[in-house]
Amino acid sequence: MTILATEAxxxxxEPGLPIVRGASIRVAQxxxxxxxxxxxxxxxxxxxxxxGLVPISGGRVTLEGQDITALPAHRKIRQGLAFxxxxxxxxxxxxxxxNLRLAVGIFPDRDVRHGLDEVFTLFxxxxxxxxxxxxxxxxxxxQMLAAARALIVKPRVLMLDEPSAGLSPKFVEQVxxxxxxxxxxxxxxxxxEQNARAALxxxxxxxxxVEGRAAHEGPARSLWDDPxxxxxxxxxxxxxx
Amino acid sequence: MSLQFLLDGVISGAMIGLGAIGITLTYSILRFSNxxxxxxxxxxxxxxxVAVGAIGGLLGGxxxxxxxxxxxxxxxxxxxxxxxxxxxxLVLDWLLFARLRARGQAIIVVMAxxxxxxxxxxxxxxxxxxxxxxFSTALQIARPLGLGVRITxxxxxxLVLTLVLVTGMHLYLTRxxxxxxMRAYAQNPALARVVGIDVRAVIRATxxxxxxxxAAAGVMVGVLVQIRPLMGLDLLLPMFxxxxxxxxxxxxxxxxxxxxxxxxxxxxxxxxGAEWRAGVSFVILMAVLLVRPTGLFGVxxx
Numbered sequence: 001m002t003i004l005a006t007e008a009x010x011x012x013x014e015p016g017l018p019i020v021r022g023a024s025i026r027v028a029q030x031x032x033x034x035x036x037x038x039x040x041x042x043x044x045x046x047x048x049x050x051x052g053l054v055p056i057s058g059g060r061v062t063l064e065g066q067d068i069t070a071l072p073a074h075r076k077i078r079q080g081l082a083f084x085x086x087x088x089x090x091x092x093x094x095x096x097x098x099n100l101r102l103a104v105g106i107f108p109d110r111d112v113r114h115g116l117d118e119v120f121t122l123f124x125x126x127x128x129x130x131x132x133x134x135x136x137x138x139x140x141x142x143q144m145l146a147a148a149r150a151l152i153v154k155p156r157v158l159m160l161d162e163p164s165a166g167l168s169p170k171f172v173e174q175v176x177x178x179x180x181x182x183x184x185x186x187x188x189x190x191x192x193e194q195n196a197r198a199a200l201x202x203x204x205x206x207x208x209x210v211e212g213r214a215a216h217e218g219p220a221r222s223l224w225d226d227p228x229x230x231x232x233x234x235x236x237x238x239x240x241x
Numbered sequence: 242m243s244l245q246f247l248l249d250g251v252i253s254g255a256m257i258g259l260g261a262i263g264i265t266l267t268y269s270i271l272r273f274s275n276x277x278x279x280x281x282x283x284x285x286x287x288x289x290x291v292a293v294g295a296i297g298g299l300l301g302g303x304x305x306x307x308x309x310x311x312x313x314x315x316x317x318x319x320x321x322x323x324x325x326x327x328x329x330x331l332v333l334d335w336l337l338f339a340r341l342r343a344r345g346q347a348i349i350v351v352m353a354x355x356x357x358x359x360x361x362x363x364x365x366x367x368x369x370x371x372x373x374x375x376f377s378t379a380l381q382i383a384r385p386l387g388l389g390v391r392i393t394x395x396x397x398x399x400l401v402l403t404l405v406l407v408t409g410m411h412l413y414l415t416r417x418x419x420x421x422x423m424r425a426y427a428q429n430p431a432l433a434r435v436v437g438i439d440v441r442a443v444i445r446a447t448x449x450x451x452x453x454x455x456a457a458a459g460v461m462v463g464v465l466v467q468i469r470p471l472m473g474l475d476l477l478l479p480m481f482x483x484x485x486x487x488x489x490x491x492x493x494x495x496x497x498x499x500x501x502x503x504x505x506x507x508x509x510x511x512x513x514g515a516e517w518r519a520g521v522s523f524v525i526l527m528a529v530l531l532v533r534p535t536g537l538f539g540v541x542x543x
Binding site (some may be wrong): 010052073078083 | 421422423424428429431432433434435436437438439440473533
């Protein structure tokens with residue numbers, strides 16, 4: 001069952017200069033879907049447009065069949081669509097715990113203590129750092145905090161923009177293992193990644209975005225084996241002849 | 242040498258600090274210097290003056306609460322003044338600032354606040370003339386506090402009020418969800434939206450808090466000094482100096498810096514000469530901007 005979809009989405013920061021140019025993707029309930037593509041293909045802009053951070057000028061975004069194209073960013077989280085930006089994804093001058101309290105506090109009916117206990121079980125490091133300022137955390141720890149802050153509100157779909165960017169290989173492995181664990185709790189994941197190797201190893205399906213459009217789509221494994229894709233996007237680029 | 246100047250400084254510093262809270266919040270959350278903030282103070286004072294008159298007219302003479310110079314009417318009038326200032330701030334934002342903010346050029350919003358300031362001030366002069374007004378003309382006897390320092394009951398009451406307002410404000414910003422949202426929005430507006438923070442609610446809360454505290458400070462100035470249409474403008478530079486010395490966005494910083502500026506002004510009057518009083522804020526403002534632009538408790542902008 002499709003949970004999140006875009007239909008011919010057109011989006012960009014400047015009017016008349018779209019970065020996303022008619023991208024159509026589908027994400028099924030419980031899947032991990034990866035968006036790959038060369039630099040400047042519009043991967044980040046696509047995911048930000050879905051999150052409501054990049055103005056949409058055409059097409060539709062649907063969540064469980066409901067049109068959420070025009071919904072402002074702060075309402076999307078209430079519909080169960082969470083987003084973790086690539087950088088500046090924590091509030092640096094708030095403690096780890098305050099970052100989490102802030103997120104769960106958006107929902108007045110949620111039990112804050114219970115939510116904190118749950119994410120601290122999933123991310124034990126954060127429990128030890130609860131009183132530290134988020135700004136003093138390392139890149140990998142911030143990424144964990146950002147993911148925890150998105151998960152504490154129990155989203156149905158979790159979108160992440162390059163969660164492995166700037167992390168050491170050890171942390172990359174940890175982040176992706178954690179994402180698999182998150183998916184196993186029933187959360188659908190849509191992921192933008194430069195690190196195709198790691199992302200395809202946990203992904204179910206992948207899209208390759210080229211010039212703002214979904215140019216290829218398929219099971220993660222088959223994209224991995226496709227020589228054309230491998231040559232173009234998976235780090236084995238050759239000069240065109 | 243009398244230590245009286247310290248107390249005088251603390252009292253004017255408390256009023257500066259209370260006003261500076263609104264400036265530091267609008268600066269950090271709405272990202273512009275609101276030059277109309279002082280006029281919210283003046284409007285608050287005049288709104289209270291009108292309300293005190295109306296309540297007095299309705300109830301007949303109400304005796305002040307001994308040993309203070311004022312009674313229940315002024316307390317009610319202060320609440321009314323806070324509400325009036327909130328309405329003015331919200332209407333100004335809706336009519337002017339929000340529209341200009343949407344264009345994304347901070348300097349236009351700052352200029353608009355200059356214009357709003359002039360309009361508000363001139364309207365006050367038009368309505369109430371420029372001659373000073375007083376809540377009470379009764380003389381208060383200052384009581385000795387020791388070490389040659391004397392304090393009036395009104396001063397004690399208003400210092401206590403300041404302490405209560407500032408503590409409440411600090412707790413609100415650090416403990417409540419809306420307060421956390423305001424701090425989060427000041428740190429990273431885009432991430433705030435992602436997390437689900439309703440920006441409009443945060444902006445409303447910022448105006449309401451800033452305007453209400455400005456009105457309270459205006460009433461305090463009215464009780465302790467006098468009410469004039471220019472009273473807000475006169476305090477604008479000290480309030481900005483306090484907001485910047487305290488570190489933009491920091492409520493305790495703004496209040497502490499307000500006290501520092503109040504005491505420095507009082508010291509300048511005593512040791513250098515009364516004509517230097519107005520220069521103190523300017524010197525402090527320049528020194529902070531040159532030496533430590535982040536202020537006492539501020540953080541560097543990324």
